[in-house]
Amino acid sequence: MKILTTCLITAALTLPKLGQAGVVVGEETDTMLGKGVGGWAGVLIGGAAGGPLGALAAGFAGAWGGGEVQEASGQGGTAYRVQRDDGTVVTVRSPNQTWQTGDQVDIIGNRLVASEQQLSSR
Numbered sequence: 001m002k003i004l005t006t007c008l009i010t011a012a013l014t015l016p017k018l019g020q021a022g023v024v025v026g027e028e029t030d031t032m033l034g035k036g037v038g039g040w041a042g043v044l045i046g047g048a049a050g051g052p053l054g055a056l057a058a059g060f061a062g063a064w065g066g067g068e069v070q071e072a073s074g075q076g077g078t079a080y081r082v083q084r085d086d087g088t089v090v091t092v093r094s095p096n097q098t099w100q101t102g103d104q105v106d107i108i109g110n111r112l113v114a115s116e117q118q119l120s121s122r
Contacts, residue, residue, distance in 0.1 A: 011095035022082040024103045030093050031067035038066020
């Protein structure tokens with residue numbers, strides 16, 4: 001059974017990236033780090049002060065506040081809206097690479113890479 005599971009997982013991870021190609025249609029500020037840090041800080045402080053309800057309320061408030069602080073301080077990263085081949089639009093973070101509207105990209109995991117079509121046309 002373990003061999004079958006290992007083979008299935010390996011096959012799933014090595015299959016070609018079908019349906020993952022797309023075109024960059026816009027960009028936006030990425031504040032996920034600030035939201036994460038603010039949310040966790042809020043959960044911990046709210047939980048200590050007000051129990052489970054306090055943790056929920058302070059967690060949401062902390063996530064919102066952390067994202068706002070990160071954006072206001074100019075420390076936000078860049079995320080790109082990508083329209084996939086099937087027409088759906090997803091937002092993907094790309095901290096180490098910049099893209100222009102109209103660039104053909106592939107989504108691998110949670111990152112963008114240049115599409116093989118775009119590389120061959122250059």
